[in-house]
Amino acid sequence: MDDGFELQLIDALQPVRGFALAQGLYHLFSSGIYERIADGPRPVRDVADALELDVARTSGFLRYLANENYVALSGDTVSLTGKGRQLAPYRPWYELLVGGYAQTFQQITDVLQGKGYASRDGRMVGVGSCGMSAFDALPLVRDLMSDLPAAPASLVDLGCGDGTFLTSLVTESDRLTGLGVDPFAPEEPTAPGVRFVRSGATDYVAEHGAAPGAEPDPSRMFVAAFLLQEILEQEGRAAVVGLVRGALRQGGHLAVVEVDHRPADPAVMRHGLGQAYYNPYYLLHVLTEQRLETDAFWQDLFADAGATVVSRRVADPRVDSTGLEIGYLLTRNTGAPGHPGGTRGEGAGE
Known part of the structure; x- marks a missing residue:
């Protein structure tokens, strides 16, 4: 030997x-x-x-x-x-990747053999995601809100998870109310001015659609953080377009947070966070009923939904310098149908 x-x-x-x-x-x-x-x-x-x-x-x-x-x-x-x-600040990453997805990685061979999607613990995915968002997505949405022409009076968080993301935004303001929509939403309010509905996002937007000819409420803002990737795989592109269009018929703006899909980009995969987090994150999206897409894909989809990208930002580079976590502030395009309208373009607001 x-x-x-x-x-x-x-x-x-x-x-x-x-x-x-x-x-x-x-x-x-x-x-x-x-x-x-x-x-x-x-x-x-x-x-x-x-x-x-x-x-x-x-x-x-x-x-x-x-x-x-x-x-x-x-x-x-x-x-x-x-x-x-x-280790304390990094607890949410363990809650997401281990609490939410440990069972997922045990099913890799079954998924490779075409036996359907791998399962996950949806509640812990929500807990971990909301906890992580305090470091990246929450500041990102705050930045997008600072690009609004006026502060909103109400927020609708589509796919709110355990509600901590929405609760944080609402409790920071003395005039903001919030509604969280998620199949795993809390049963009780988490703070004054916050309430929840246990529902899927597309069902909620469809059921609460604006009356024909009604103008969107400019004081109402929708938020969809890491939600569109779910709907894209589970319900298809048309459903995502419909959700974006429906939200912007009801509210003045929609803030979207998604992850740019670049697993074959050496610049990403050689990055320390690319190896430690995004490589397993990309893998679990291959296995589960979620579909990541590129920045260009999302911007094309928003244009098809009749939305204008008002601003585009990325997560704080002190937390994540990869530039992969992107926030978009959308409003309804009042110009030519399907035209993307004005945008600050690549790197705006960064």
Whole structure:
């Protein structure tokens, strides 16, 4: 046997180590342990008892994480290490990719064999996506709102997930109300002025369509963050065109956030975030009932829906410097049908 076998084995097993570690860190959060020890050391038994966990198994789980240097064990006491504390802001990425999509990656062979789409945990996808949006999509929508001729009085968040995205926007203003639309929307309001409807976005827009000849309400703004990719694969291009057109018949503006689809672009795939996030993100969209498209595709679709791109922005480069997460502020084109109208063009508002 080659004398270098063991070293090659260690290298070959690093993806397995990463697989187990991603699961472990997700469950460190989801079990409630992270919050319990965030303020300082705690006896393992006290942590387990408070969370109704098995003490021996919890101890073994924490030993695993101690070996990876995310927690420290001293006798029967556990605490977060510096590395563990630094993980807190990135919890939503684990909630999305592990909580929402771990089961998806287990189904790759079935999907390759043509056995339908892979499943996912829709609730955790919503939780993770909304949490991540606090860093990228939420500031992006705020930037788009700053391009409006006047501040809106009401927001309709199509595909609102757990509602935190909409709630953040509404609670920042003393005059804004919000309606969240999503099959997994909360059953109760999350803040004053916020309410929810459990419905699909296309159904909601169709059922609440403006009366013939009615003018859009200029004080009403629709938001669709990472939603059009879902409708495109599940209901087709015509349904997306219909949703964009329908929203702009009811409200003055529609803010859209989508991800540019460039998995074969070396400039993207050599980027650190391209490897760490977008490469698996692109893969899961191949497996699930979602369809990513290019910036040019979306702009053509908006033109077909009779929409004008008022402004185009990208996520804060301090969070994501790839330029792949794009926000579009749309309004109804009052010029020639199908004409894209004025736009700030590539890089506007960046």
